[in-house]
Each structure stands twice: as C-alpha cells, then as structure tokens.
Amino acid sequence: MARDRKETEQRLVEAAGRVLARDGFKKLGVNAIAREANLDKVLIYRYFDGLSGLIDAYARQGDFWPSTEELLGEDLAEFKQRSLSDQLSQIVDNYAAGIRRRPLTLQILAWEMVERNELTMHLEKVREKSGAKLFEWVWYDDKATADSQIDIEALMTLFSACTNYLAARSTSIRVFNGIDISEEDGWQRLTNMMKKICHSLL
Amino acid sequence: MARDRKETEQRLVEAAGRVLARDGFKKLGVNAIAREANLDKVLIYRYFDGLSGLIDAYARQGDFWPSTEELLGEDLAEFKQRSLSDQLSQIVDNYAAGIRRRPLTLQILAWEMVERNELTMHLEKVREKSGAKLFEWVWYDDKATADSQIDIEALMTLFSACTNYLAARSTSIRVFNGIDISEEDGWQRLTNMMKKICHSLL
DNA sequence: TTGACAAGTCACCATTTGGTGACTAATTTG
DNA sequence: CAAATTAGTCACCAAATGGTGACTTGTCAA
Structure with missing residues (x-):
C-alpha cells in the first residue's frame, strides 16, 4: 500500500x-x-x-439525519399549500422512514441513552438545527397554530421520541407491546396512528 | 462479620x-x-x-415496574365506571410517574437499547404481563373499543415508547426537543398532550 | 472434642483495553 | 545525491477485566 x-x-x-x-x-x-x-x-x-x-x-x-427535503418532500412550494395536519402527517411518515433506513443513526440513538460523546453530541446539534428549520417551514407560517390551543412542540416531541425509541429498539427486538417493529406493517400501524392524531387534533 | x-x-x-x-x-x-x-x-x-x-x-x-394498582388507582370498581378516555388518561399519568420514580428501571430501559440479558429480559416479561393485565381491566370490558376504529394497541405503544424514551433520556440530558424533561412542567406538557389525544380520539 | 464441610481469603491466570517510545522505510526537499 | 521529514511497524506498558485453584478459618453435627 x-x-x-x-x-x-x-x-x-x-x-x-x-x-x-x-x-x-x-x-x-x-x-x-x-x-x-x-x-x-x-x-x-x-x-x-x-x-x-x-x-x-x-x-x-456522515449523513446521520434526514434532510429538510427528505422530510418535507421535493416541492417545498407545494408543501406550504397544504393544511397543517397534512404537513405534519407527511413529516411523521418521512421522519420514521428517514431514520429507519440509517443503521448508524439507530446505533447512535441507542448510544445516546448511555453516554455523551462527540458523535452523540454531534447528532444532538444536527437534530436541533433540523428541528428549528422545520419549525420555520411549518408552524410559523400557519396562523391556525397560534390560535389552536395545541402544544405543537409537545406533540412533535411525543412523535419523535416514540419513533426514535422504537426504531432504535428494532435493531435488537422484533416485537414491542404486541407490535412488530421489525416489519413494515408494524410501522404502518404506528405512523397511521400518528397521522390520525394529527388530523383529529388540528 | x-x-x-x-x-x-x-x-x-x-x-x-x-x-x-x-x-x-x-x-x-x-x-x-x-x-x-x-x-x-x-x-x-x-x-x-x-x-x-x-x-x-x-x-x-426488585420492584421494577408500576403495579396494576399503581396504574389504575386503589379503587378498581370505581375505575371501571369511567369512560375509556378517562381510564387511559389516568394510566398515562400514573405510568409516567411510576417509571420516573424508579431510577433502576430507567437504567434498565437504557440497557435494553444495547443488549439483552437476565435483567432486561425479566423487565420484558414483567412488562408483557402488566400489559396483558391492563388489557383485561380496560378495553376488553369496553364495548366502544371494538366499534371505534381506533388501534388502541398502537396508541398505547406510542405512549409507552415515548414515555420510556424520555424518562430514560432524562437521566443524562435536561432538554429534548425544547422540552425540559428533567422538570415536572415538561412532563406535564407531555402527559397533558397524551390525555388530550385520548379525549380527542375516543 | 474432633472431624467434615462450608465460608471466606488470596494469589494467580489469560485476555483485552488504552496508550507510548523506539525503530525502519519511504518520500519529499534542498 | 544527501538530509530531513514523515508513514508505518513493532514491541512493549499499566490497568482492568472475567475466571479459577488452593488455601485457611469458622461453624455445626456426631
């Protein structure tokens, strides 16, 4: 060599x-x-x-996190036209798919539970930025958000926490709480539930 | 000695x-x-x-998991009288409080992300049993459940995954996604959101 | 009281870990 | 071509790990 x-x-x-x-x-x-x-x-x-x-x-x-385009879709102008609940639904779907297809990210998510280091702190930062960027694209523009008494931040935290957890766990177990998180159908049930929540709440 | x-x-x-x-x-x-x-x-x-x-x-x-009484409250007869959404709301609240006050459980939850061993497998079993027991107390009795097109299993998975994740993470970080998971108010926002979802969905 | 067994001590093993100093060999620079 | 720099090799270190064999000492029953 x-x-x-x-x-x-x-x-x-x-x-x-x-x-x-x-x-x-x-x-x-x-x-x-x-x-x-x-x-x-x-x-x-x-x-x-x-x-x-x-x-x-x-x-x-490394490419550890879904990009904004990955989350919102190619056509940003079109995305902005949609209703808030549709926007969130799309993000929910793409987010789950985005981290599930990154085996390294799943490892780091598990790692985060145990200790902080360069990689986990890097991921924390990336995530923070990504969150802020999303915030700009979505709820700042939607007048309904301010009015609706919904704590969007809490809602998105709920979704991302659940997704992170189950995606990371799916590397070592197949079934959680009766749901097969190693297969597409299990995730379908989960993302469908999240989307249903979006539409029922907003 | x-x-x-x-x-x-x-x-x-x-x-x-x-x-x-x-x-x-x-x-x-x-x-x-x-x-x-x-x-x-x-x-x-x-x-x-x-x-x-x-x-x-x-x-x-060890006492690693909230008991049924801890989740449903002392008065089981009274619990059964409530509406499904009220029942779930109560479980959500007690579940979060129940695991957050068990530092060892939080360690094991983190551990589960990394490897399987006697302790994590024990916790898996306990959790499974607890889930089945809850199931008996709550949805089996409620006729509305079968009718409502809601995937209750997915909903409860969503809630417990989120709670497990954030409770375990709160041992090493204060803020996740803008929410202070080290303080009571942060958790209030989260459990309130979950309860709101229960009531809006059911 | 004496013998047997169990409780506890101690010294050791191989292996793996993170980390370093000294060496050789290749490459660049004058 | 020669000198200096740099890439890569190698042998080693201390510390910690899981694990074991052989020993001493206390306890209890015959």
Whole structure:
C-alpha cells in the first residue's frame, strides 16, 4: 500500500463507521478500529489525537439525519399549500422512514441513552438545527397554530421520541407491546396512528 | 462479620443494585460488585454461578415496574365506571410517574437499547404481563373499543415508547426537543398532550 | 472434642483495553 | 545525491477485566 496520509485517515474513519454499524458502540475502540482498517492503532493517536478525534472526524462527514427535503418532500412550494395536519402527517411518515433506513443513526440513538460523546453530541446539534428549520417551514407560517390551543412542540416531541425509541429498539427486538417493529406493517400501524392524531387534533 | 451465606448473598445482590443505580450498567461487573459489597468476587461464582445468576437473582426481588394498582388507582370498581378516555388518561399519568420514580428501571430501559440479558429480559416479561393485565381491566370490558376504529394497541405503544424514551433520556440530558424533561412542567406538557389525544380520539 | 464441610481469603491466570517510545522505510526537499 | 521529514511497524506498558485453584478459618453435627 502506498504511503498516503489522507487515504489512511479516510480508511480509519471508514473503518470506525463499519465497526459501529456492525458491532455497535460497545466494541468501538482503538484496537477494534485499527484491526478493521488493517492499520496500526498508533496512527489513530498521531492523526486524530485519539478515539475522540477520530469519532469527531467521522461525525463531520456522515449523513446521520434526514434532510429538510427528505422530510418535507421535493416541492417545498407545494408543501406550504397544504393544511397543517397534512404537513405534519407527511413529516411523521418521512421522519420514521428517514431514520429507519440509517443503521448508524439507530446505533447512535441507542448510544445516546448511555453516554455523551462527540458523535452523540454531534447528532444532538444536527437534530436541533433540523428541528428549528422545520419549525420555520411549518408552524410559523400557519396562523391556525397560534390560535389552536395545541402544544405543537409537545406533540412533535411525543412523535419523535416514540419513533426514535422504537426504531432504535428494532435493531435488537422484533416485537414491542404486541407490535412488530421489525416489519413494515408494524410501522404502518404506528405512523397511521400518528397521522390520525394529527388530523383529529388540528 | 459472621459467616452467613444467606446474608452474604443478600449483600451481593444489594451491591449489584447500588452499582447499577449509581454507575449504570457499563460498570456492572463482578469486580465492581465485589468491591462494592466488600466481599470476594469468587463468592459471586460460588453462590450465583457468575454475574448472570446474580443479576437474575436481583431481577427476581426488585420492584421494577408500576403495579396494576399503581396504574389504575386503589379503587378498581370505581375505575371501571369511567369512560375509556378517562381510564387511559389516568394510566398515562400514573405510568409516567411510576417509571420516573424508579431510577433502576430507567437504567434498565437504557440497557435494553444495547443488549439483552437476565435483567432486561425479566423487565420484558414483567412488562408483557402488566400489559396483558391492563388489557383485561380496560378495553376488553369496553364495548366502544371494538366499534371505534381506533388501534388502541398502537396508541398505547406510542405512549409507552415515548414515555420510556424520555424518562430514560432524562437521566443524562435536561432538554429534548425544547422540552425540559428533567422538570415536572415538561412532563406535564407531555402527559397533558397524551390525555388530550385520548379525549380527542375516543 | 474432633472431624467434615462450608465460608471466606488470596494469589494467580489469560485476555483485552488504552496508550507510548523506539525503530525502519519511504518520500519529499534542498 | 544527501538530509530531513514523515508513514508505518513493532514491541512493549499499566490497568482492568472475567475466571479459577488452593488455601485457611469458622461453624455445626456426631
């Protein structure tokens, strides 16, 4: 192999991602990453000043969260035309699909339950920004929101908490509370319920 | 100290509980427990055949989940008189309060996200039984349930998933999605929202 | 009181972890 | 071409982990 620092760094970062996705964060250590990358762990210290630095570099280049377009759909102008409950319904659907298709995000969501580190803090920030952006697109524009006595923030917290939890848990169990969260139908029941709530409440 | 197997076993079990509550499951190992109990770790192997056995013994004697009375209230006869939405509202309130006041349960809920073991499997079973019992008390008796096109199972899954997630997360972060889950008011907003949903849906 | 068994102590093992210093070999720069 | 810099290898360290064998000491029954 050629001696190329950039490439080596990249290989380490990618190896970290693979270990995380495959074995979960419990096994994510310098030894495991170096082994996975077929490189010496000393390079992790030299190039990234340790595991934290590597994880930090990884966080910067990963795609861990559904983008605004992913949540709202391509046609933003059209989205704005819809009713509030339709908007929220769409977000609910896309959000669940968006995080479920990201195995690494599910790992990090589980990780968050246990400790804070570069990756989980990165995800926290991304999530915060994403939330704020959504806020701009949706409820600020809708006059009905202010009037309706509905605590939209609480509602969306309810939905996202439930989705995060069940999506993360679905990596290790199939059934929760009688619902098969490993299959599409189970999720259909859940997202349908959320959409029903949106329409019944707003 | 007197030589008393029963007492020693008890001391080990309690030490395990203290380590779990204080340091979380990441630090729950034979060494840490023995240290905490001021006993030799070999006793864990002799009396419990290892960590799994100890944890199993611990699971058997712990109070990890709100009882039916805790969820439905003292007066079961009176409970049955209420409307379905009132019943669910009450359960929602008591459930959140019930798990939030159990620090060990919050640790186990976090643990569940990461791996299955005696404790998490025990909790799974307890939860399952509790769910079935509730089911008997509530919806089976209510004729409206069958008629209403509402997927009650999905609704309760939504609520419990959200509650589990935020309660467990509140051990390490204060604010989620703009809501202060470390304080009573934040939880008020959430449970109010859930109750509002119950009443609007049923 | 003496013997047997159980309770508890202690020293040790292999393995894994994060982390470092010293080396060799390749590449760039003058 | 030579010197200096940098990439990568290797051998090691201390600490902590789970786990075991052999020992001593207390307790209880015959």
